[in-house]
Amino acid sequence: MEIKVIKDIMGANDQIARKNRQLFDSNKVFVVNVMASPGAGKTSVIMETIKRLRGKTGVGVVEGDISSSLDAEAISKEDVPVVQINTGGECHLDANMTAIALGDLPLKDIDLLLIENVGNLVCPAEFALGENIKVLIASTPEGDDKPFKYPLMFHEADAVLINKVDLLPYLKFDVDAFARTIQGINREVKIFPVSCTTGEGIEEWVSWLLGRMGEK
Amino acid sequence: MHELAITQSMLDLVLKQAGEAKAEKVGKINLVLGEMTGVVGRCVQFYFDFLSKGTPAEGAALDFKVIPTTARCRDCAKEFELGEFDWTCPHCQSNNMEIIGGKELFVESIEVE
Numbered sequence: 001m002e003i004k005v006i007k008d009i010m011g012a013n014d015q016i017a018r019k020n021r022q023l024f025d026s027n028k029v030f031v032v033n034v035m036a037s038p039g040a041g042k043t044s045v046i047m048e049t050i051k052r053l054r055g056k057t058g059v060g061v062v063e064g065d066i067s068s069s070l071d072a073e074a075i076s077k078e079d080v081p082v083v084q085i086n087t088g089g090e091c092h093l094d095a096n097m098t099a100i101a102l103g104d105l106p107l108k109d110i111d112l113l114l115i116e117n118v119g120n121l122v123c124p125a126e127f128a129l130g131e132n133i134k135v136l137i138a139s140t141p142e143g144d145d146k147p148f149k150y151p152l153m154f155h156e157a158d159a160v161l162i163n164k165v166d167l168l169p170y171l172k173f174d175v176d177a178f179a180r181t182i183q184g185i186n187r188e189v190k191i192f193p194v195s196c197t198t199g200e201g202i203e204e205w206v207s208w209l210l211g212r213m214g215e216k
Numbered sequence: 217m218h219e220l221a222i223t224q225s226m227l228d229l230v231l232k233q234a235g236e237a238k239a240e241k242v243g244k245i246n247l248v249l250g251e252m253t254g255v256v257g258r259c260v261q262f263y264f265d266f267l268s269k270g271t272p273a274e275g276a277a278l279d280f281k282v283i284p285t286t287a288r289c290r291d292c293a294k295e296f297e298l299g300e301f302d303w304t305c306p307h308c309q310s311n312n313m314e315i316i317g318g319k320e321l322f323v324e325s326i327e328v329e
């Protein structure tokens with residue numbers, strides 16, 4: 001006997017993600033899922049964002065890097081609440097791991113929660129966490145052909161930060177072509193060339209982020 | 217990689233459906249897999265053989281219907297498959313398109329006894 005099913009395999013994760021979202025909404029927390037390859041600059045962007053918002057916005061951080069708790073320690077020096085998720089070897093965060101981490105965060109004091117996903121451009125795209133927006137960080141040394149290799153990630157992103165633009169003079173990386181490729185399949189995406197080293201572009205990214213938070 | 221979590225999720229879903237139908241054995245699972253998801257059928261099969269041991273789905277055949285990454289041109293409205301390193305419309309060279317296929321990841325049907 002054949003049974004028609006037509007059910008999304010990610011349904012169970014999505015259901016938990018929706019519950020997380022309700023919890024975020026009821027605590028007025030705006031949530032950003034930060035995704036990138038290892039070393040692209042997720043932690044650096046999070047640190048720069050915290051610095052710009054100090055005294056203005058309550059920021060919290062979830063660290064999903066599997067390698068160690070080094071990033072979480074660096075961020076806790078910025079004096080913001082941070083929880084480390086141990087993914088147990090998984091290559092991505094999922095909604096359930098996020099739900100567990102939320103218990104350790106003072107959601108009432110947080111306006112903006114930045115979630116550093118595991119460094120990986122394939123798997124995290126599939127797993128909703130309950131975030132309001134997805135932000136992808138692509139760094140210039142990784143090359144400008146990344147969208148072709150990881151189309152889903154670039155298709156789903158609300159914003160793409162092109163990080164390490166201070167290195168452009170030494171690299172073959174065509175910023176305009178890269179942006180055009182992404183915008184071709186993702187009309188709504190915002191693209192910010194930034195450098196965490198020189199601070200270039202960070203202001204633009206942060207003011208866009210504040211704008212998105214205000215719209216909610 | 218993420219195939220482990222996805223396979224577990226798929227198996228849970230299949231066992232629930234089979235249970236509701238009071239089936240004793242799942243013979244076949246028909247899956248639809250979009251190319252953009254990056255999910256590798258061989259990996260799903262590998263994890264499935266391991267995870268399904270001792271369940272009514274043990275030994276079930278997996279069938280993968282793979283959906284290519286497909287777009288509709290926003291300028292000439294024609295549909296086409298995205299090239300590997302070339303995302304322009306083959307009909308009018310526009311690079312303004314809407315993705316209409318390739319994100320699928322679902323169980324279409326199961327065959328049970």
Ligand SMILES: Nc1nc2c(ncn2[C@@H]2O[C@H](COP(=O)(O)OP(=O)(O)O)[C@@H](O)[C@H]2O)c(=O)[nH]1
Nearest residue numbers: 038039040041042043044163164165195196197
């Ligand atoms: N030159 C340059 N290096 C950067 C920039 N942003 C981050 N880095 C460096 O890149 C490395 C990885 O950054 P990190 O934020 O830890 O990446 P993550 O693995 O994505 O969290 C570190 O050595 C950073 O100092 C940048 O804008 N320019």
Ligand SMILES: [Mg+2]
Nearest residue numbers: 042043065071
């Ligand atoms: Mg990091």
Ligand SMILES: [Zn+2]
Nearest residue numbers: 289292305308
């Ligand atoms: Zn066209």
